[in-house]
Amino acid sequence: MQPFRPYRSEQKFDCVKAVYGRQPQSQLRLEPSVSSPYSIDIAFIGHEETLVRVPGGSTYAKAIPAGTGAIHGAQQLEFVKVDSSSEFLELQPSLEVRETAANYFRAPSAVCFDNIQHVDDQVLWAVACRFRAHATGGWLLDELEAEELTRTLVGHMICTQLGGRRPRVNDAHLSDSRLAKLRDFVEASIKQPIPVKALADVTDRSLYHFIRTFTLTTGMRPHEFVRAIRMERAKEALLLGNRVKDVATAVGYVLGHSFYKAFYRHFGVYPSAFVNSLL
Incomplete structure (x- = not known):
């Protein structure tokens, strides 16, 4: 893989903070990446071997396939070693977004998320691509679309990964x-x-x-x-x-x-x- 220049973008919307980054392997050796609590992320570039450190000092190795994501609870993970350059997007939904989704989908404990790795999900990939387009200046998001995408993704993750249940709705159309x-x-x-x-x-x-x-x-x-x-x-x-x-x-x-x-x-x-x- 050809090396690329480091790039980092942080965009704050009312309902979510979106962090996009590209890091060459040489930079990752000097500045390990750290996950944020209560976040959802995706790796656009895969890694055959990644060394991860958890609070308390324990370390383990894992592979990260390209296009897969993760959900993070209160625990932060430090990626201390990777085998190639990195491209990622991390979304940090607001507490209000997490609370609203957790209550609506009848999974109150999901407001704090949980640590779930290797999330291979097309909704996550599609939403992440849209935020990436905004971060790189190709197709800008406004507050309304950012909110809609964030709420859709958080609700989807709660239902598919965190035990949420979609309520039955009889009235399926607006008059x-x-x-x-x-x-x-x-x-x-x-x-x-x-x-x-x-x-x-x-x-x-x-x-x-x-x-x-x-x-x-x-x-x-x-x-x-x-x-x-x-x-x-x-x-x-x-x-x-x-x-x-x-x-x-x-x-x-x-x-x-x-x-x-x-x-x-x-x-x-x-x-x-x-x-x-x-x-």
Whole structure:
């Protein structure tokens, strides 16, 4: 494997802290990696032999296949020796996210997670790839999508690894009246950050029930629904001759480049090119 330059990114959202890193083997010899308590991580590069030290001094060797993850409880692990360069992503969900998921999926003790290794899970891999894209600047996350991804992952891990149980839900779809109420709420709050919990409250559903039923009903994730409304309002404002910078702020984007990327994903053209096409 070709060596690569070290890189580390820490991104704090309201509901999760995401740490992404690339470390050459030479750096790992000098600066051993340490897991964070109550976290979920994944190794994008596999290791045939890794030496791990646990609190108290005991050490053991293990292999880490590429694409596998781990769940960490209160106990921190120190990776004192690896056989190759490393690329990883670690997610540290907030206490509120862990408590909400543990209670909803009827596994109260899961709020503290547990030490589980070799988690080969496609949901974890997909969510980790999305956060990695954000960390490397390729496809930025907003607060709403980060929250949705984090809650989905934590709930999934609790159900598949930590003894949680999904409740039976008979009402699997949202009514037209609830969807209309939801759209009105987004329209009225379009300048502000809109957390998933606020959307769930509008429909009188629990967080996880809302995410599931919303997607079943509309075929969209909640963050995609909110982004679509923001983009439609942005287009209307541009058609009225407003400046791109002012439009971005008016539809809730603090960072201009985030607005540009969202607009391009929705319409296939950047805002400036869209404006020029009107001239």
